[in-house]
Amino acid sequence: MLVHYFPPVTSGLRPLRLRRAMIGDLRRIHLAAAWGGMSWGQRLARLAAMPVWPLVVLVSSLAWQVPRHGRRARIQGGRSIPLQVLDQLRLAITANMWPHHYYMFELYRPELRARAHEYLLRQETKHGAFTILKDEAKKNRTFAHKDDFATACAAAGLPHVAIIARISRGEVTWSNGHATLPPIDLFIKPVKSQGGRGAERWRWRDGVYEGAGGVRVTAGTLLERLRQQAPGMDVLIMPCLANHPAFAGLALGALSTLRIVTCRNEIGAPEVMATALRFPRRDEAVVDNFHAGGLAALVDLSSGIVGPATDMGLSRDSAWYARHPVTDVVIDGFEVPFWPEAKALAETAHVLLGDRVIVGWDVAILPDGPCLIEANGFPDLDIIQRCGRMPLGQTRICGLLLQHLRVRYPIWRRRSGLA
Secondary structure, X not given: OHXXXXXXXXXXXXXXXXXXXXXXXXXXXXHHHHHXXXXXXXXXXXXXXXXXXXXXXXXXXXXXXXXXXXHHHHHXXXXXXXXHHHHHHHHHHHHOOOHHHHHHOXXXXXXXXXXXXXXXXXXXXXXXXXXXXXXXXXXXXXXXXXXXXXXXXXXXOOOEOOOOEEEEOOEEEEOOOOOOOOOOOEEEEEOOOOOOOOOEEEEEEOOEEEOHHHOEEOHHHHHHHHHHHHHHOOEEEEEOOOOOHHXXXXXXXXXXXXXXXXXXXXXXXXXXXXXXEEEOOOOOXXXXXXHHOOEEEEEOOOOOEEEEEEOOOOOOOXXXXXXXXXXXXXXXXXXXXXXXXXXHHHHHHHHHHOOEOEEEEEEEEEOOEEEEEEEEOOOOOHHHHHHHOOOOOOOHHHHHHHHHHHHHHHHHHHHOOOX
C-alpha cells in the first residue's frame, strides 16, 4: 500500500511561481499521464487513500525519521523537534514529500527549505516522466540485463567489462574464449540486481580464490558453489577491475565509479548534465553504491574536480567529508583522471545504445582510461540533488526533460491507447 498509494498523485499546494514555471508544466504532464493510465478502480482506490496520507506521514516521522535524525537536524539547522515534525507534515501535504526527504535534502536548513518545492522527486521522474521519455514502449534489454549490455557495448566498440561466464539454472555458459575460471580476481553479480545487492568479490590468492570472511576455495569448488546458488538467480562472472592509481585511498578495494547522467539537449544530441563520483565509506566494501551506504561527491563538469562527499543523509551519522573518513585522503578538490574522455564515452554510448532521453551511465576510471560498467534507463536524481545541495527543478535539465515531454507525451498517449 505504501508503494502503490503514497505519496498521493496530486499537484499539492505549490507556490504560484512554480505552478507557472517549467517544473509546474512537467508536473502537470506527469499527473495527466499517471491518472490517465489508471483504471476507474485504481482511481477510486487512490482517492480513498488520500485522507490517510497525513497519518502515514506522522507515523513515519515520529516512529522512524525523527528518532534517527531529529537531534542532528536540530544541531545543524537550529530547528526544534516539534517544528521539524510540522515541517514534514506541511511538505507532505503541499509537496508530496516523505519525511525522509526532509533529512535527505537537509530541509531543516532555512535556505534549502525555502526551495523545497523545486526538488524533482522519484515519483515524478524515475516512476513518472522517465517512462514517457523512451523511443519505444518495449523494455530495453541492453539496460535491463548486464550481459546484454556487455554484448551491445562490444558490438558498438565501446570499452566495457567483459563477461567470463553466465550461470543460469545451474548451467554455465562461457564467453570470450573462456572454458574455466581464470586465475584472476573475480566479481560475481546477479544479472538483474540493483544497488549492488548480491554482489561478491573473490580474490585470487596462492592458487585459490578467497572470499568474504577469509573463505578459501578452489576454482572447481567456487564454480559449483555458484551453480548451486544460480537456480533462483542468474549470475555473471566478470573480472574484478581496479581503478586508476589516483583513486588509492578512495576506492578501499572496491571499484569506484562515476554516475554520469546524459540527456538529449535542445537539438537532440546527448550531453552530460550532471556527474557524481561514488566510493565506499568502509574498508573492504564490495561495491561503491550510494544506496548501499557508500559516499558520493558532485563532479564539476568543466574541470572534473570533486566537491565534498556525503551519504544519502539517512544514516544516524550522516555527515559531509572533505577527506575520506577511513584513509584521510583528500576528497574535496580531487581531480578525476581522464575526465574529458569519460564524458565523451558517456555521450557516445548514449548515441549508440540509448533509446531514451535521459540515461545514467556507470563509468569506472581504469589505469588506461574510462570503462563502461552498466547503464540505468531510469536514473535516480536524488544522488545529484543531495550531493549538490541543490534542487533540479529550476535548472536546464528540468527544461530539457519538459521540452522532450511535450513532444513525446502525445506519442505515449497513442501508444497506451489513451488518445
